[in-house]
Amino acid sequence: MRHFDSRVALGVAIIGGICVLWLLATGILIWSSLDETGQDAVAATLMPSLELLIFMWAISLTAVGFALRWLVAYFMTAPARLAEDAQVLLRTDVKRQLKPTGSIENRRLTDLFNQLVQQRETLRDDMDTLVQEAASNTELEKNRLAALMSELSKSVVVCNLDGRILLYNNRARRQFQRLSESPKVAAGAELIGLGRSIYGVFDRKLLTHAQENIQHRIEQGVASPSTKFVTTTQSGQLLRVQMAPVRAAQMENKIPTQMTGFVLLTENITHEFEALSHQEHVLNTLTERSRAAIANMQAALDVLEYPDLEPAMHENLLSVLREETQGLGERIHELKATTVNGFMSHWSLENMQGADLVEAAINRINALKGITATKSSIDTSVWLKVESFTLLEAIIYLAELLQHEYGVNKVQFRLGMTEAHGQLDLCWTPQNNDKGITLNCEKDSIRLGGEESSLTIQDVVERHNGAFWFEHDAESNQALFRFLIPLAKPQEQLDASALTDKESRPEFYDFDLFKASEQTRSLEDRKLIELSYTVFDTETTGLDPAGGDEIIQIGAIRIVNGKLLQQESFEQLVDPQRTIPAVSIPIHGIKPEMVKGQPVIKEVLPAFHAFVGDTVLVAHNAAFDMRCLQVKEALTGVVFDQPVLDTLLLSAVAHPNQESHGLDTIAERLNVDIHGRHTALGDAMATAEVFLHLINLLAEQGIHTMGQAREAAEKTYYARLKY
Amino acid sequence: MSKTVLIADDEKNILISLEYLMKREGYNVMVAHDGQEAVDAIFREHPDLVLLDVMMPKKTGLDVCQEVRANSNFKEMIIIMLTAKGRDTDIAKGMAMGANDYVIKPFSTRELAEKVRNMLGEA
Numbered sequence: 001m002r003h004f005d006s007r008v009a010l011g012v013a014i015i016g017g018i019c020v021l022w023l024l025a026t027g028i029l030i031w032s033s034l035d036e037t038g039q040d041a042v043a044a045t046l047m048p049s050l051e052l053l054i055f056m057w058a059i060s061l062t063a064v065g066f067a068l069r070w071l072v073a074y075f076m077t078a079p080a081r082l083a084e085d086a087q088v089l090l091r092t093d094v095k096r097q098l099k100p101t102g103s104i105e106n107r108r109l110t111d112l113f114n115q116l117v118q119q120r121e122t123l124r125d126d127m128d129t130l131v132q133e134a135a136s137n138t139e140l141e142k143n144r145l146a147a148l149m150s151e152l153s154k155s156v157v158v159c160n161l162d163g164r165i166l167l168y169n170n171r172a173r174r175q176f177q178r179l180s181e182s183p184k185v186a187a188g189a190e191l192i193g194l195g196r197s198i199y200g201v202f203d204r205k206l207l208t209h210a211q212e213n214i215q216h217r218i219e220q221g222v223a224s225p226s227t228k229f230v231t232t233t234q235s236g237q238l239l240r241v242q243m244a245p246v247r248a249a250q251m252e253n254k255i256p257t258q259m260t261g262f263v264l265l266t267e268n269i270t271h272e273f274e275a276l277s278h279q280e281h282v283l284n285t286l287t288e289r290s291r292a293a294i295a296n297m298q299a300a301l302d303v304l305e306y307p308d309l310e311p312a313m314h315e316n317l318l319s320v321l322r323e324e325t326q327g328l329g330e331r332i333h334e335l336k337a338t339t340v341n342g343f344m345s346h347w348s349l350e351n352m353q354g355a356d357l358v359e360a361a362i363n364r365i366n367a368l369k370g371i372t373a374t375k376s377s378i379d380t381s382v383w384l385k386v387e388s389f390t391l392l393e394a395i396i397y398l399a400e401l402l403q404h405e406y407g408v409n410k411v412q413f414r415l416g417m418t419e420a421h422g423q424l425d426l427c428w429t430p431q432n433n434d435k436g437i438t439l440n441c442e443k444d445s446i447r448l449g450g451e452e453s454s455l456t457i458q459d460v461v462e463r464h465n466g467a468f469w470f471e472h473d474a475e476s477n478q479a480l481f482r483f484l485i486p487l488a489k490p491q492e493q494l495d496a497s498a499l500t501d502k503e504s505r506p507e508f509y510d511f512d513l514f515k516a517s518e519q520t521r522s523l524e525d526r527k528l529i530e531l532s533y534t535v536f537d538t539e540t541t542g543l544d545p546a547g548g549d550e551i552i553q554i555g556a557i558r559i560v561n562g563k564l565l566q567q568e569s570f571e572q573l574v575d576p577q578r579t580i581p582a583v584s585i586p587i588h589g590i591k592p593e594m595v596k597g598q599p600v601i602k603e604v605l606p607a608f609h610a611f612v613g614d615t616v617l618v619a620h621n622a623a624f625d626m627r628c629l630q631v632k633e634a635l636t637g638v639v640f641d642q643p644v645l646d647t648l649l650l651s652a653v654a655h656p657n658q659e660s661h662g663l664d665t666i667a668e669r670l671n672v673d674i675h676g677r678h679t680a681l682g683d684a685m686a687t688a689e690v691f692l693h694l695i696n697l698l699a700e701q702g703i704h705t706m707g708q709a710r711e712a713a714e715k716t717y718y719a720r721l722k723y
Numbered sequence: 724m725s726k727t728v729l730i731a732d733d734e735k736n737i738l739i740s741l742e743y744l745m746k747r748e749g750y751n752v753m754v755a756h757d758g759q760e761a762v763d764a765i766f767r768e769h770p771d772l773v774l775l776d777v778m779m780p781k782k783t784g785l786d787v788c789q790e791v792r793a794n795s796n797f798k799e800m801i802i803i804m805l806t807a808k809g810r811d812t813d814i815a816k817g818m819a820m821g822a823n824d825y826v827i828k829p830f831s832t833r834e835l836a837e838k839v840r841n842m843l844g845e846a
Binding site: 287288289291292294295296297298299300302303306313316317320323324418420421465466467469471474482484 | 734736737739740741743744747778795805807808809810811812813815816819820827828829830831832833
């Protein structure tokens with residue numbers, strides 16, 4: 001149906017009005033120029049045909065209307081329709097040709113539009129093909145990487161610069177579970193997981209130091225700028241770690257110097273180390289004791305050669321020989337029994353330019369308050385074989401000792417070398433030229449990463465197969481600590497050709513994983529979809545945690561980057577050390593015999609706290625579950641101060657008009673299947689699914705950030721009800 | 724007047740031979756069986772030369788050396804370290820602590836005797 005066009009009506013009305021006005025004005029003029037007879041004659045002529053006149057006026061106006069309508073359609077409606085059609089094409093994916101209408105100009109314009117649409121479609125198809133190819137390549141690379149990772153006998157963890165784990169293999173998972181401080185609770189699942197911080201396992205300063213080392217080497221153009229170190233974990237295990245950089249994407253054949261993350265290859269060498277330490281000890285003792293024995297024998301033999309030896313002395317020396325020969329035989333027997341198969345250096349020493357070590361030490365000391373470090377004579381050709389983290393910590397410890405105990409505020413580094421050793425001196429001028437000054441600090445425990453450790457300076461020196469001592473020259477009043485450290489062969493430097501070779505840079509690092517993190521933004525401003533969550537549920541003996549009801553099961557699952565990580569769950573039964581009321585058993589299905597022998601809450605909560613880490617806690621009716629955790633704070637010393645979101649409150653925000661916000665009802669409303677309802681892990685999984693749906697529903701209401709979600713939740717009716 | 728040599732070692736089996744040898748060389752010989760005995764004997768008797776074992780109970784030879792050298796009256800006294808530890812870092816440390824020479828076990832007693840003679844300026 002063709003619409004009535006008001007512009008045509010307006011045009012007709014104006015033309016009609018003008019005609020009437022013209023007729024009236026002309027009539028009045030003629031009328032006033034006539035005499036009375038003339039006027040009577042005109043009146044007599046026109047009056048009878050007045051109706052005809054009006055009729056003809058209306059006919060003319062209708063004709064004008066049709067003409068106007070055609071003109072409007074031809075010159076104005078056609079371009080307007082073309083504009084509307086073009087907008088539809090612009091905003092949608094509709095593929096159609098526009099029908100040329102209206103003026104010649106308009107038809108030409110329509111043709112042009114059609115050509116542009118055609119061009120767009122061709123481009124879009126090309127793009128789709130390219131995207132599909134790229135996606136299948138990426139998928140192939142991911143599969144290759146996954147296969148490679150699972151085949152590797154070393155454990156591999158890939159992290160971004162914030163230390164967030166982005167990738168790990170199965171071996172790493174198994175190894176980290178063994179490192180757990182509570183391996184019996186939930187199978188030690190709290191240490192490794194996507195998005196978790198690697199600093200839960202390794203000391204942050206240690207990794208930062210290793211990163212700085214690598215960055216420094218990259219800038220110097222070293223071919224393979226990875227670094228190695230050995231470290232003890234919080235649970236006392238010894239790990240040998242190799243860190244390799246993940247670099248930024250290569251641009252225009254320039255070698256990227258920016259790290260975007262790092263790969264850690266780790267090996268647990270606790271047992272290897274214990275065995276090697278024992279072997280080393282046996283060998284060292286044997287060598288020293290044998291040397292002493294042979295010395296005794298040789299000295300005795302030398303004396304026996306004197307012809308004028310008294311008989312008593314002769315007998316004496318013979319018994320020395322007998323005793324020592326027997327002792328030596330026993331020692332060799334002992335050596336065989338210990339089955340020493342090889343003797344190797346177990347500490348992972350890396351090659352490092354001595355000047356770099358000094359530079360790092362100066363930077364660290366200058367960061368301390370009240371003491372400054374400089375260098376006086378540094379031999380830059382010295383390359384050392386060092387375990388730089390512990391050695392630096394030892395040096396820093398000494399500098400702090402000098403400052404705190406002896407008021408030293410200035411130290412100097414010297415670096416030289418002997419035939420086989422680098423000689424690193426930490427020098428200072430003692431305030432009181434006390435002639436008897438001696439400093440015996442070899443047995444002092446040094447701190448590692450700001451924490452006490454059992455490692456002494458002597459241990460560090462022995463790791464290096466080196467020596468350490470204090471010297472004081474009373475005449476010049478100069479004091480120094482000297483480290484003798486084995487020399488390394490200078491590294492092949494500036495062999496950057498290996499980097500430009502395409503083969504050496506596998507392309508499967510092109511994941512989205514290394515994007516700079518959003519850690520700097522406050523939690524309140526961060527988008528719900530990009531946060532990491534631990535969704536959890538507790539089963540209890542009853543509903544009154546303050547009145548003596550206890551947790552009997554905790555289940556939790558993680559959400560990272562909007563994905564539910566089915567593999568990274570926490571499920572643990574807890575011995576409540578009280579009876580489980582019979583009425584509650586049908587609800588949770590946990591019978592007293594099931595919790596017998598399970599860990600108690602004091603053991604479970606620290607592990608659960610570690611599992612949660614710095615994620616956001618999510619629970620359905622979180623007030624109850626949080627209350628259960630809070631009443632145990634005094635007992636366990638574990639405080640759950642992570643931010644909390646409640647799916648019950650969020651559901652009330654999303655659907656304010658619904659009567660029920662029970663987990664079953666919401667799940668049904670959102671079409672979420674619940675498997676294992678009323679087991680802690682089953683409920684946690686259902687809650688997590690519900691939560692992921694709720695994030696989308698909240699976004700439709702303009703609630704995108706953590707802050708907005710909390711604010712909205714606080715305003716709901718349910719939030720005002722205290723548990 | 725004949726010179727005094729102190730032999731400090733906890734191995735009685737080497738003390739027998741070394742004591743005999745040094746006496747035969749014509750020195751006054753004293754023996755010490757641990758580090759503390761050695762320090763006491765040095766400060767009391769001021770020997771001309773000390774044969775000092777490194778690994779001794781109570782005080783190591785290195786400790787003895789450092790303690791004695793800190794006293795300016797004992798700067799000139801000759802100290803020869805005897806040790807079963809053969810690493811060059813150990814030797815460097817011994818020399819830094821103020822030893823005049825360092826002999827690694829096992830050693831030829833004749834060479835040791837010659838070394839003692841040389842160092843006491845009697846060659």
